[in-house]
Amino acid sequence: MTTPPNRFRRRVPVSAVALRVLVALLYVFLLAPLVIIVVISFSSNQYLSFPPTGFSLRWYAELPAETTFIQGMQTTLITASITTLIVLLIGVPASIALARYEVPGRGAISAFFLSPLLVPSVVLALGLVLTLGPLGLTNTYQGIVIGHVSITLPYVIRTTLMSLTTADTSSEEAARVLGANGWAVFRLITLPIIRPGVIAGGIVAFVVSFDEAVISLFVAESGKPTLPVQILRYVADSADAAVAALSVVLILFSVVIVVLVERVMGLRRTLI
Amino acid sequence: MSTPKLALVDLTKRYQPGLAPAVDHLNMEVEEGHLVALLGPSGCGKTTTLRMVAGLMDPTAGRIVVDGEDITSIPVHRRGMGMVFQSYALFPHMNVAANVAFGLRMRRLPKSERLERVRRALDMVQLGYLAERETKALSGGQQQRIALARALVVEPTLLLLDEPLSNLDAKLRESMRGEIRAIQQRTGATTLFVTHDQDEALDMADRIAVMNGGLIEQFGEPSEVYERPRTRFVAEFIGRANLLDATVVADRGPSGADERRYDVQVPGFGAVGAVGAPGLTGATRTMLVRPHRVQVHCDPGASGSPGTVESVSYTGDSVGYRVRVGDRAQLAEAPTDGRIAAPGDVVRLDWDPASAYLLPEEEER
Incomplete structure (x- = not known):
């Protein structure tokens, strides 16, 4: 049986994985408010609240007025x-x-x-x-x-x-x-x-x-x-x-x- | 000499009061059509001098005279100079043709004439095919030639070159020397050339001004500066030099037009011959012998002063020796066709008396 040469195998150290997870979490933390606002803007709720109960474009329609x-x-x-x-x-x-x-x-x-x-x-x-x-x-x-x-x-x-x-x-x-x-x-x-x-x-x-x-x-x-x-x-x-x-x-x-x-x-x- | 193309009269630049001036009462005259090298170590004031001639810097005192006319107070953009910078300073947002055309545009020449002259200038540096290229993509040698074309296309009163070759690699530098020199001679542009490279100056210039500490130590033809340096500084800066302390013993008659042959006494070498200005009998002088004029004899029975070889460097064209004679090491450069001595060997050194030169007495500064 032939084994592939070791040097071609990529090893991802645990610390690198941890770093990526941390970075991802930070992004979620930073972007979450924006995501929530986007979601709310399409909601049919009367008030600013989350989560939305339905989908609607009424808030966009009302903007020009x-x-x-x-x-x-x-x-x-x-x-x-x-x-x-x-x-x-x-x-x-x-x-x-x-x-x-x-x-x-x-x-x-x-x-x-x-x-x-x-x-x-x-x-x-x-x-x-x-x-x-x-x-x-x-x-x-x-x-x-x-x-x-x-x-x-x-x-x-x-x-x-x-x-x-x-x-x-x-x-x-x-x-x-x-x-x-x-x-x-x-x-x-x-x-x-x-x-x-x-x-x-x-x-x-x-x-x-x-x-x-x-x-x-x-x-x-x-x-x-x-x-x-x-x-x-x-x-x-x-x-x-x-x-x-x-x-x-x-x-x-x-x-x-x-x-x-x-x-x-x-x-x-x-x-x- | 008729009216010089350029005359610098007591030109002085002091960057800060109290500090030694960067250029100190410099006087120089440049003949029409000549290429003059301002040669010296960094900080000698050569670039400052060039920038004052260009008008990029105001002199503290003194005058700059071109064709008999004082231009000291004329602003840079009305002096009609052409300048090539060390970094080439091509305009990064313009293509090659627009770079070369810039000076003509500033002179408000009609477009047809502009195009024609740009074409001729680019042909002169053999880069006509690059006219529409962006400058960033060009090699150093190409940028350098574009910069030269841009400076020459306006038919400048003076061509000013600020270390134009120092950013090129060694091989290219050699070939650009010849090219710049050929173009300069063809156009007849009176040129000031700043360099710290003595080979460049010797190779290209009609006259060399060796500068040190804001002063011109010597102004003369390359061979004169090399063979008959006026000061120790010049002797050491241009080429390599053995400088020996010599006591002049006797006058042995004329040598050449206005020099005499002397018997001199040199520690380690005993009684040897040398040439120098008249009237040196009894004086103590610095004697210059260029390494390649020193003959190295490996044969123990040969004439000359014995010395011990300290090191040998073989370059292919020649062999360089450091030979200890008495308590001082001397340099010698021998052809490679004879026997090559090894470190530790005892050799004998001598030279043709005509190639040993007694420096004039140095003026106190």
């Missing part, structure tokens, strides 16, 4: 778009200045730009209310945008700075020697090279602004409630499953964005 959601969505899309635009217009030049020029106190400036990531958003939100109130900017688009710009700027600066510092500066120098002035170098060389970082930063800024609840709640709850604020209120007042259907729509929306980021430059490089 839910004016608070539609208005919230509108506010959110407007503020998130404007926030993204502004944050790119500030963040990209700021990153270039930090990465390419001898700025006195460069370290302190970087730290300042990145600091909102470290400050609890409740504290930031409170500060914003106290500042924006006297200026008459609470409950306005401007107020929300100001708040969101301050929390999303770090993401744009981080991703752009990373693209800038990993790019070879000699191609910018080569362009200058070949006759490109500062603007031409930026437009034709620097920007195309750092584009993945800029786009990723913009997308992350959009998502963070889209999802942000605390600052929006403090700054503009009564005047310009954003979608997350509307959802909070809705769940506080009534407990029907329309909000679950909305959540599923938002999950799909996030998935689309994540796929976009992944396509553009890889999620890991963006967020770490």
Whole structure:
């Protein structure tokens, strides 16, 4: 009888199996709430409860009629778009200045730009209310945008700075020697090279602004409630499953964005 | 000499006040059509000098004059230079043709002329067939030639090469030397070439500026720099060198145009011959003998100074010896057709007096 050579036999150690089981359990733990929401959104139950007693699409059908959601969505899309635009217009030049020029106190400036990531958003939100109130900017688009710009700027600066510092500066120098002035170098060389970082930063800024609840709640709850604020209120007042259907729509929306980021430059490089 | 193509006048760069300058009152004139190598160890200021000429760096003091015109304050993008970087610095988001066309685009040339000149530049480096390729997929040698085409297509006032061969493997480096030199001569582009590789400089340059500590130690033709180094540093940096302390005993008459033959006394070697500048009788000088000029005699009855072989390295083309004479080891390089000595053997060393050179007295710095 011939025995197969031992080295071709794969042995999976017990520890590897245990690790896989653990990872699987973690995923279940993390994803379970989402799964439950998806299931509830298709249920015929009147209220947010689990398990469902029947299948129905009524909550999806009701969504377009839910004016608070539609208005919230509108506010959110407007503020998130404007926030993204502004944050790119500030963040990209700021990153270039930090990465390419001898700025006195460069370290302190970087730290300042990145600091909102470290400050609890409740504290930031409170500060914003106290500042924006006297200026008459609470409950306005401007107020929300100001708040969101301050929390999303770090993401744009981080991703752009990373693209800038990993790019070879000699191609910018080569362009200058070949006759490109500062603007031409930026437009034709620097920007195309750092584009993945800029786009990723913009997308992350959009998502963070889209999802942000605390600052929006403090700054503009009564005047310009954003979608997350509307959802909070809705769940506080009534407990029907329309909000679950909305959540599923938002999950799909996030998935689309994540796929976009992944396509553009890889999620890991963006967020770490 | 008529107006030099490029003149550096007291060019100085000090990165930080208080620190020694990276380039220190450097003066140099480059003739039209010449390839000049800036040669020196890292940190000698050669790249800083090149970057100041390019306009990528502002000098602390001094002037850069091209065709008699002071360009020191002209910004980099209006100097009309062509530069090849150590990393080649091709634009990663453009294909080969777009890379080469970039300088012409900045000069707003009409598209038809651009296409024609790009085609000719790519043909010059024999890479016309790569025009539509992305640059990332190219080999180092190809990238290097594209970078050269991109720099030359604008017909630059000066071609600046920053260690262009150092990222290539040894074989390719040799062949690229010849190719760059041939293209440079064909286009007649006055060229500054930064390198730390003395072979490259000797092989390619019309003139070599040997730099050390922000200063030019010697500026001259390759053979002059090699055979008649002005300082110990130059003698040791260019090629290999035996440097011996010699006391000049007697003047034995003229040798060549403006040198004299001398009898000198060298510890370990006794009385030997050497050549040097006039008026050295009685002085103490450093004497240079290149290893391949040292003759190694294995025959115990031969003339020359006895020494003990310490090590032997056989390279195929020649045999290198370390021979202890007195209390110092000397290098010798012999052809491989004779008898090859072994470590421990006693051999005799001597040389043609004309190939032993007494260095001029070093200036105090």
